[in-house]
Amino acid sequence: MADLLQLLLAGASVGAVYALTALGFVAVYxxxxxxxxxxxxxxxxxxxxxxxxxxxxxxxxxxxxxAVGTVVIVAAVMQRLTIAPVKRMTTLLSIILTLGVSTTLKAAMLLIWGAEGRGLTPFGGHDLTVAGVSVQAQQLWILGVTAVVAVAVGWFYERTLAGKALRACAEQPTAARLVGISIARASLLSFVIAGLLGAVAGVLASPIYFSAWDSGLALGLKGFVAATLGGLTSVRGAIAGGLVLGVLESLVAGYVDSGLRDAVAFVVLIAVLVIRPGGVLRQRAAAGI
Incomplete structure (x- = not known):
């Protein structure tokens, strides 16, 4: 039982990082x-x-x-230079454009920081042992901050004027334009939110999972899979998808083979696209955000 609980805790902590990344995908898409x-x-x-x-x-x-401010600025500049100038954006074109930005950022990080992976100093706190389960303080930080961010994101979309404007753009873009909501500004704000969420995920994860010039590739792909589980349009679905994916990875690594950990996300993605492309965890009422 202790081994199972240890795997569930490890899976939940990495799943929380996936959830934050998935929320960034949802905010933009x-x-x-x-x-x-x-x-x-x-x-x-x-x-x-x-x-x-x-x-x-x-x-x-x-x-x-x-760290958060730097990434937010990079995300905003990215939107203004690569997304905003395109008059007729398609999903395929967006993938090509953002892949180019991704490659550029990786090259810049390799040039500045080199190829060696690094870990941020762990946040304050003491590791615990509860019922035979080792609990790292950094895992508690990841889970706690993710919970706070998830609540804050939900509150933003439900209670604030800017959040409601983004929901309007997501659900009824034509109607949003008719009432004076700027789609261009909404797109910029969505990238700022995505940059903020990605930055929080990166800072929280670095003490445990390390940061490197190419570490964003796997994290981005797994965050995308988590978002896809929620249909790419649901905040709750993205959070649940991230946690489910993290726990599945941990269980497979613990009980089957650690070498299969990274394959879990892609097996899940294929299954979702084949069986239920609208998203497994998407709620019927979750139109838009």
Missing amino acids: TVSQVVNLAQGEFAALAGLVAISAVGGGLPLPAVVVL
């Missing part, structure tokens, strides 16, 4: 139908910036602000 393949690079960039900032002697709060 619902507004502009753009599949942002650079989402994983947002996380990798945030982790590397945070590591450099810690090396420069900055305190943790300043490090987090700097």
